Amino acid sequence: MTERHGDPAYGFETLAIHAGQPPDPSTGAVVPPIYQVSTYKQDGVGGLRGGYEYSRSANPTRDALQECLAALENGARGLAFASGLAAEDTLLRALCAPGEHVVIPDDAYGGTYRLVDKVARRWGLEWNVAPVADPEAVRAAIRPGQTRLVWVESPTNPLLGIADIAALATVAHQAGALLVVDNTFASPYLQQPLALGADLVVHSTTKYVGGHSDVVGGALVAADPEVGELLAFHQNAMGAVAGPFDAWLALRGLKTLAVRMERHCDNAEAVVDLLAAHPRVTAVRYPGLPEHPGHAVAARQMRRFGGMVSFHVEGGEQAALQVCERTRLFTLGESLGGVESLIEHPGRMTHASAAGSPLQVPDDLVRLSVGIESSRDLLADLSQALG
Ligand SMILES: Cc1ncc(COP(=O)(O)O)c(C=O)c1O
Structure with missing residues (x-):
């Protein structure tokens, strides 16, 4: 992110239009081009121009979206995926090991429940459910030493329950767990969970971020750069990345989010x-x-x-x-x-x-x-x- 275009002192609306999106250095295009490309010429073996090697690992259009999302959520690192569930799967498998445990909300998107119960459980992840509106019930659901993540939505899908993000961050951190907030319903314009103490934000960018029902996508934003690096490793290793055109559509959606x-x-x-x-x-x-x-x-x-x-x-x-x-x-x-x-x-x-x-x-x-x-x-x- 160039300082002029992504200065964190800028307001939300300014960051949504400019963060990660300086005019294209080679043409002056004011909108990031769709870099519809899989591979990049190397100037000698390992001599990468601009750091790009292969588009699963990094792509300039996806980078622009990722930087913009990180700026809007006040995070250290943003990562864009092929869908919200692809982002969730990458998060679960990057941050949990078989035998570890997550607390999931008693009201959540059905696909999140299906992913945890029908996919991650077969891989060895354990889970139980807690009402997100009650931090003490969430505390009781945590298994000390085994719980890695407390996962909440706020507002929840579909019952519109509200989780007290700051209170739950304290509960999770006291148990050595991380707090994950699915911020899809609120969008970063209405709510910024990382500023309230959460460690990770999940988005289905299919929804308000894209905003026009013309793209399926997902995102993760990490507060901590080391956690962000670990997720980026898994994004590349697992491969569920957002394609260049999908990244471009989500980025265009962000400009009018506010x-x-x-x-x-x-x-x-x-x-x-x-x-x-x-x-x-x-x-x-x-x-x-x-x-x-x-x-x-x-x-x-x-x-x-x-x-x-x-x-x-x-x-x-x-x-x-x-x-x-x-x-x-x-x-x-x-x-x-x-x-x-x-x-x-x-x-x-x-x-x-x-x-x-x-x-x-x-x-x-x-x-x-x-x-x-x-x-x-x-x-x-x-x-x-x-x-
Ligand atoms: C709150 C919430 N989180 C995650 C998802 C999953 O996102 P996607 O459909 O982009 O995989 C959805 C989808 O409806 C959702 O509503």
Whole structure:
């Protein structure tokens, strides 16, 4: 990162546009080019121009994204992967050994649960579950000497629970473990876990970072340079890297993250007002609501409360499925964080892999990813779908 373009004193919006992205030295292009290349000419054996040898190990477009992510999350090292789960897999296998243990949240993305339970467990990783909203329950779930990672999401997917990141960092560190925060729902604009004491941040950059539902990607950001180096070794050794075009799309998404997040939050607040007053909605889950049990913590550690809203529908699963199928503007689909609004039924869709586990979600639950369309149109669509 050049000092002029990535000066840490710059504000978030400035770093999002410039960190890791000085004008291209050979052409002056103001946007980092897509270096769609696998290998690089060497000037004599081992004589690398600009340090590049082979694109699994390093690629200039991916480097630009990685530097920008590190700057936005206040980390020592950012690393970009082919998907959020590829980032998670690399993290688990870089930092844990067979026989070690992780504490995972009682509410988490179903794919994270599946990765830990169905893949990493076969490799020898042990796990148990703790409620992220309760630091003392997390402390009780830790196995002294064996627990390597405490893993949380905040807000959680799909129940929008809130973890007190600073309190959990203390709990993890007292037990000699590292705190990992999946910051996908908040994005670095709304919340910076490393500044609150966490050791590692995980992102599905598929979501708010990319922001346009046109790329699948993941990222890790480490607070400590040595941990960052270990992860970088595994990124190269395991090979699940972000390709140049995908890295470029995520980088382009980052440039508008701040303005998009403000609009996501505005629209989510309008949607929450409508849902909270609707007779067919039995409960609304949104950390911005004063009655949300994590509201005070969220208000302390987040800039605003985000674009994700979940709610329970009167009449159980059938009624919830009906609402999901009746919207016209909210598209029925998995994923989140794009400019367009999405609706889904977590129990049957994103979290189907958690059925029968401690992470199973209620069947009357509907999850919204509130986009940046006109809020008037979004409210009209939800009103007609709820009937
Ligand atoms: C909170 C969270 N973390 C991680 C992931 C996994 O990311 P990806 O789908 O990019 O592998 C997801 C995907 O939905 C997610 O919602």
